[in-house]
Amino acid sequence: MPALKKMLLSYDLDLINRISRFWGVDQMNADFSTAVNNLFNAMNDPVLVVEILDSLTQPAKEAWAFLGENNQKVTWTNFSRKFGGIREYGPAKREREAPENHPVSAAETLWYRGLIGRAFLNIPPEPREFVYIPDELLTLIWQSRQSNSLIPVRPVGKSELKKELIADTRILDYMTDWLSARRMNRTLPSETYQHWGIPESFIKAIANQTGLIDKTGVPETESLKRFFLTDRAEVMHDWFTKWKNSATINDLRFLPGLVFEGAWQNDPVTARTVVLENLQNLDPTSWYCLASFINLIKEKNPDFQRPAGDYDSWFIRRTGTECYLRGFENWDEVDGALITSFITGPLYWLGMVNLAFGMENSEVVAFKLSSRFFTKALEPAVVNISIKEPIIRISTDLLFTVPVFSSLSLRYQIGRFCDLISSSAGETLYQVTPTSLMLAQKQGLKPGQLVQYLEKIIKTPLPKTLALMANRWEKHGLESTIEKKVLLRAAHPEVMLSLQQNARISKFILEVLTPTTVIIDKSGVDLIKKTLIELGILTLVELDV
Template sequence: MMPDLQQRLRPTDLDFLQRIARAWNLELSAQSFTEALSEMAAGMLDPELFAEIIDALPAEPAKAWNYLLTHQGKDTWSAFSREFGDLRPFGLAKRSREEPDLHPANASEFLWYRGLIGRAFLNLTGTPQEYAFIPDEFLAFSPAPAQAISESLLPRPASEAEKKIPVPADDAVLDDITELLASLRMNRQVLTEEENVPRRAYQAFLLNLLAEKGIITPTHLPNPEQVKEFLSLPRGEALLALFAAWRSSQKINDLRMLPGLSCEGNWQNDPRSPRELLLQIVSTVSSTSWWSIPSLLSQIKTHRPDFQRPAGDYDSWFILEQKSHEYLRGFTNWDKIDGALLRYLLVGPLHWLGVLDLARAERPASPLSFRLSPLGAALLKNEAPQHVRSENGSVTLLNNGTLLLNRDVPRPLRYQIARFCSPVTDEKKPGKYRLTAESLAQASEQGLRPTQLLQILQLAHVKSIPQSISEALDRWEKYGSEILFEPVTLLRLDKPELLPMLQKNPHISRYFGEVLNNKTVILKPGSANALQQSLAELGLLAQVKISKDV
């Protein structure tokens, strides 16, 4: 509830009430403020008179009035005043001299000096913020517009260039999560190198999502029972579970995951507000059309810039831009923080979770438009999507130990194979794995045996298991690793009589590893430069030919 009319008028004075009475064409006979307050409130609550006042509003004040109605009768004062103007400070003498009720500077002053809006600190979200509001009684007289989202927030349709190259949404996130869970179970590194920022952001998002669902612990250890339960869900239900968890989560803080920014300090933000704003807009626009992302960001910046800022505060959050090493404060940095967050949500989580199709002007440029996908239409209704892939794909095992997994391979099978094999990055052939000594060693550390992989492949109805692979797995189970590749640095001597002389010198021999023959020695790792200097002290100049890769 908003403050009522008397609460709105009580902080004023008798002169202020008399000016409102003049605007409403009311006779105010009371001489004291208390009596005038009651008399004024009674007159203003006449439904017919109120309707006349609203119908007579000029265009801009009417726009401001309807704006508040579309926001359930309130909005932060910073957002409202940025759109419709601020109130000039007036004492009694200055007010009498300049008469702002007769000469308002903007729509805000017009409504203010007619008593139609108030301004107060309200604790509506757990944090007191200054709001512009419509008194409760006036709200009861004024039905809110049917449309929840103001048209001022809606983007324009995308241009032909902005939708030139579509990037359809899909449910691939389920397969990516399956492979990620297997990697976590095998203690493999899951975050890519620092320079691959988009992939790193995606992996970080998935880790946070899995932790939110309780599928992994906060330290990224899989919970076996939860993993099994999640992988057994039908694809549509699994996708809905992920979307619902992200949508309602306060722990997954999208702002603190923005690439290029570091959020410092103990300040709090509500990560759900930006998500809900975008989802309301996406639900409002036509799902058959493409919509411009730059236009959407511009509309929100103009008409709802404080969508995540308590009381329009742009100074109390400590956010460091990593590139410039500067703290981003003030509304001038809206694009780098608030705008960047909205873009991240559109082209990141909402696309990764299958809600939005994207399109770009050219490869590999950033997406410029979006459209609600068939998957997203179901998810926004809290329904499990039907437009998901079936899980009846096949596995092909090559005689060199490479496994090719069709995109439709069941997730439990994909998970088991990924525990025995190392994933191979191949954009042309996704779902590619390789059976290696290292992957089998990792599997062995988890108590897995090679014969179990053969059983899994047989249950998966692999067309044929090459004899060479069966033999390799059998030998591994019996003998472990029998062949080792490793880079070494060799010391080659021109004359065999040099070796005994060098071995007798402790300053030289301390760098020796395995002696292969009377003219060749394997050096200890990283010792070549030091050995070269020690040899020079003996009057022996050594030529160095070492590859940068060794």
């Protein structure tokens, strides 16, 4: 981004003076060069920067946060559409109107405080006008917060890290798979959640908190529509905010390996707030040791979730034991474990932190704040999701490969018409089957609707077998069946006839295929063998009965 000094030098003296008033800079009789230097020095005070940001109106804070979460720059067209324009005034008209005292938009509020600039940037696909935040301002915010941290958190060099997990929006895809299964009264296999790395309890808790399901667990139609029509970034922001402020999502109770007994209550919102406030003090460009961050809170604010430092009234024990984790000596197993779960769980799943594994460790050892986290006042803004929507592949045998980040509405519809074959962290495999179509039919769905929906969204040609199948199914329903059956074959027709005429045996004959071949009920095998022996005929049985 253009540097702060360069931005200020592009303004006229009148605008510099108007911005200076908000920063408490006296520019009496100062020439242009002196005025720019005076303002530049004031704007390099991290404490003053934070004070200015704190004084902003809520719309202006949201506009600033939006820029901060979109790599500090957004096209002017997009920004002004969301947060209003800036009136093009020269010095004379500014003198008459004093627009800095009566801003007409959030954009104008930021402009007259010098918090944003405008410039044409040569960024593909073509040069365009952007609104931006100078790099120095975000750095100063971090410095101000870092100065409040009494105990340093150990940074981790990239050479110490083996594998990085970059936060993204795939939880939305997992939620959609889960919702389509709920709609069809299906249960996803337990291994699905293992592949996702997110427990069903959290998926369900978010669905409840955001109104995606009703009290009985059934997806809400209107909520689903809003979910599918809303930008991924806005959904992630909404989910994070609802999780952050939720008193019903109790992260402590989600900790694995622990049993919670008694009527005591904890406050999940207070615990989250403390952890998030400590994260705000970290440099967004650095990786940090997870154990060191946990130690920071242990030393600085160990009672972050314990009223009055009470470590004895909560009855918590290890699963499978009678060992209760009471007293401060068990802080690491309960309170420390909760901080770990915050960072490696909800904060990662909801896109706020990136994770990393150590060179000789299979566990997460480090984390880094994602670009979505570092905003003012713990208010993560809408995130710019620039990932290109991947292609959903459909094979001729009607197997759907649905990658993460693909269309959520299309993923949901595919899930209603198909059986989930398998799921991994990166994609879900669905397949059209007679069972899935019969289940869809019970809910008033026809396969032709899926074909129409696919044709509308997918730009590549669909397999011809898909439309052919949909057409035949709607006309004829199930037309072929492959089944395991028990066949009885006789060498001579008269032997089979005698069995058919035997009242004890005939009830086990389900279908006559030929004069010497019939389908029988497996439960009648022993009786049929005994009857044939009475006729002097031995029977070769070629199945496990």
